[in-house]
């Protein structure tokens with residue numbers, strides 16, 4: 001198996017989307033994907049980058065591109081994989097911020113101390129955290145042994161961060177509406193909540209909940225926590 005290239009200075013990068021109009025609310029952005037994840041979710045569509053032998057791309061051309069796009073793009077999204085596993089995440093964000101970009105971080109919430117550190121240094125402008133399931137189904141959905149105290153600490157850190165944030169739940173077929181409601185009670189009072197339609201990765205995966213069920217669950221979540229937007233069914237939702 002090929003070993004991933006290690007760097008003492010640069011952040012490891014497995015993918016780069018040069019332009020996006022949907023990944024940072026209201027701002028044209030680029031998206032950087034970091035390799036590796038400490039989860040293996042049943043619906044992960046980034047399986048090619050979460051493996052230990054994920055192919056990497058060099059950091060320098062990414063930074064050079066971002067420097068050239070100042071004025072055309074206004075934000076950078078760091079997604080994954082799980083970015084908080086990256087040793088040089090902070091150094092990368094510092095570089096990006098010198099160009100004047102706003103920074104959004106996507107996370108699975110397993111590293112609250114990393115979030116706290118970045119927030120205390122005012123390095124983030126937006127955080128999006130995936131919550132996966134009620135506590136008793138977290139391990140089943142993520143195929144991993146999750147420290148729920150860490151998840152709860154991340155939720156608290158993000159809710160108290162004072163910066164715009166969102167939480168999102170993918171409505172996997174393994175979850176019922178009651179599971180979804182139990183999950184969202186963990187983030188009651190959050191800025192924005194998104195219920196995302198599940199997309200099977202192949203024909204062997206379980207089928208998604210029908211759209212009307214997803215919409216009804218979204219309405220039930222909105223009644224429970226005060227807001228919910230359904231994503232992934234089409235532009236009208």
Ligand code: SF4
Pocket residue numbers: 037038039040041043044045046047050080081082108130
């Ligand atoms: S947390 Fe995200 S990147 Fe990691 S396995 Fe789950 S869906 Fe994939």
